[in-house]
Amino acid sequence: MKKLLIIFSVILFSITISAQKRAFTIADLYKIKGVGSPQISPDGKQIVFSVTEYFLEKGKSNSEIYLMNSDGSDLKRMTNNKSGDFSPVWAYDGKNILFLSTRNNGVQIWSLPVNGGEAKQITDLSTGVNDLATSPLSNQYVISTDVFPNCGANDDCNKEINETMGNGPVQAHYAKSLLYRHWTTWKDGRRSHILFLNDDTSPVDLTPGDFDAPAFSLGGRGYAFSPNGKEICYVSNHDKKEAETSNKDLYIVSIDGKNTKNITDENEAYDGDPLYSPDGKYIAYRMQRTPNYESDRFLLVIYEKSTGKKTVLTESFDYWVDDFRWAPDSKSIYFMGEVNTHTPIFKIDIASKNILQIMDVKTINSFEISSDGQWLYFSRRSINEPTEIWRSRADGSNIKKLTFFNKEIEDQVDIRPAEVMWINSPSGRKVQTFLIKPHNFDPNKKYPLILNVHGGPQGMWADAFRGDWQVYPGAGYVLAFPNPHGSSSFGQDYTAQISGDWGGKVYQDVMAVTDSLANLPYVDSDRMGAMGWSYGGYMMMWLEGHTDRFKAIVSMMGVYNLTAMYGATEELWFPEWDLKGTPWTSDLYQKWSPNNFVSNFKTPCLVISGEQDFRVPYTMSLEFFTGLQKMNVPSELIIFKNDGHWPSFIKSMPLYYNAHLYWFNKYLGGEKAPYDMDKMVKNQVFK
Secondary structure, three states: OHHHHHHHHHHHHHHHHHHHOEEOOHHHHOOOOEEOOOEEOOOOOEEEEEEEEEEHHHOEEEEEEEEEEOOOOOOEEOOOOOOOEEEEEEOOOOOEEEEEEOOOOOOEEEEEEOOOOOOEEOOOOOOOOOEEEEOOOOOEEEEEEEEOOOOOOOHHHHHHHHHHHHHOOOOOOOOOOOOOEEOOEEOOOOEEEEEEEEOOOOOEEOOOOOOOOOOOOOOOOOEEEOOOOOEEEEEEOOOOOHHHOOOEEEEEEEOOOOOEEEOOOOOOOEEEEEEEOOOOOEEEEEEOOOOOOOOOOOEEEEEEOOOOOEEEOOOOOOOOEEEEEEOOOOOEEEEEEOEOOEOOEEEEEOOOOOEEEEEOOOEEEEEEEOOOOOEEEEEEEEOOEEEEEEEEEOOOOOOEEOOOOOHHHHHHEEOOOOEEEEEOOOOOOOEEEEEEOOOOOOOOOOEEEEEEEOOOOOOOOOOOOOHHHHHHHHOOOEEEEEEOOOOOOOOHHHHHOOOOOOOOHHHHHHHHHHHHHHOOOOEEEEEEEEEEEOHHHHHHHHHHHHOOOOOEEEEEOOOOOHHHHHHHOOOOHHHHHHOOOOOOOOOHHHHOOHHHHHHHOOOOEEEEEEOOOOOOOOHHHHHHHHHHHHOOOOEEEEEEOOOOOOOOOOOOHHHHHHHHHHHHHHHHOOOOOOOOHHHHHHHHOOO
């Protein structure tokens, strides 16, 4: 009885605190500061990281560098410049911090003394700098930058060609092979190359040739220095038909660029994210086994340098391995894994392959290990907690929060937590669904509901802070985030079952979740809406042709005409795997294409895309909007002219969120009056 009273008191206290805070708004989202990854000094005594602030009215953001002691004390702001300063790393001796900045001539490397003094510009390349890694033993470093292969590290040559291409009377793009553009950028003959730099010599191109090195990656590690500073290991794809293969290999090259060796040539699938062991005996990396399947299970592998032997460490781990770090003694590796929408940290002994879960604190963005192996430093978040930096013992004990950049907004605003539901589906699996109730929730009231389907399609809704987790509940909506078939973190079989079945099990899961949520006493089943991005946008288009359960839909960056999508996207290995061939060899392009069901369209739909989206070309959304209009379905269209698959967070996403609230308020009758869409567009797009 005493225990029940304590639980009731805690719940009542939480409700009271929530009621004292105001509802979360779009403006509040841009008051939250983005806290970057912690970087530990060589002596383990200090941590450097970046913090990003957003200025909503100006449509701008800015990042600065911060420094603190390893226990969180003596926090200092190290830079204060109107240009962005970001991606800090330590110089080998710990006396200087190297970072990227847009202060002069694009993104360049700058150096800042730890004990005081002005920042000094290190590079001044016409091609700019994408990222960098520092040598562990000397004042040397490698960078990646986009060059013309014939020029390599010759910056005058790169500058001359670039100026010639940009200033001619005819403005055109030219290509002789596929993958001529990628995500939001036309290649125009450029390649990502790795350059070696020091204070005494001119840059050396370590990866000459007509290929990208490091290969493109959404996150991950493209290259790493050896502990003796004499070589690097990098990721590249040298296949001639690179648009049709996800194969990437690991190469070792000496810092003079004279000796290059492919160490994973036998594997025709992905090998990447290399990291040398502290003793230099091994290179750990992530591997996939299935060629051209970009969502195959990521395994952790070690390569023994003296023998060339490769050992898979995580064969028994049925989840994706994410980032990892070596223990200082080189006998074990700490890694993050995606498990049931969390990213716990695990430790694996390389001799026994025994895996031990160290801690599970919802979503860890990144982590580092101190040089003495005693401490883990990590950035983490959860659904109702913005990112901050934390510390724990290496065994996962003594967890402590070190930064509090978002405390003020957390104290003032009701950042809503989520409940987890497991919902039965005719697909044969229970579907994990996050449910967020609105601000000042009253169980005796009926609320409109918004269902959000994630993209990927092989991805997941993680237990992690996001803008859309909070904006819609703050406006009076119940919000549901299901993880249907195709979602990661529930075992590889569950992830794999979406391939070849785009409109099958996922549709069953989504409708089963809809039916279950409609029966909740506080959900108004007559006021239910749905939204989705990328593959989620595809599912919205599929819903248009297959159900009238929803009163309003918003489709963002969706795939509409699968045959046309194949001909206009860039990474062809993705549709060729997920749709089991090409449009002329697989009937799935017709079976699962939403454009074949236009005659069934009837649900009011807002359509959003970006003109610079090369992954899912915005013409998909134009075609969809045409179908809606021809069927006389209430519909509106927004195209962000300067954005790709992910609109600019500070310049475009405010309109994105406002447009959603406008649409759902109009058709679901939210608590707030409908927004003036014409006014929003004029104020936020054309100013």
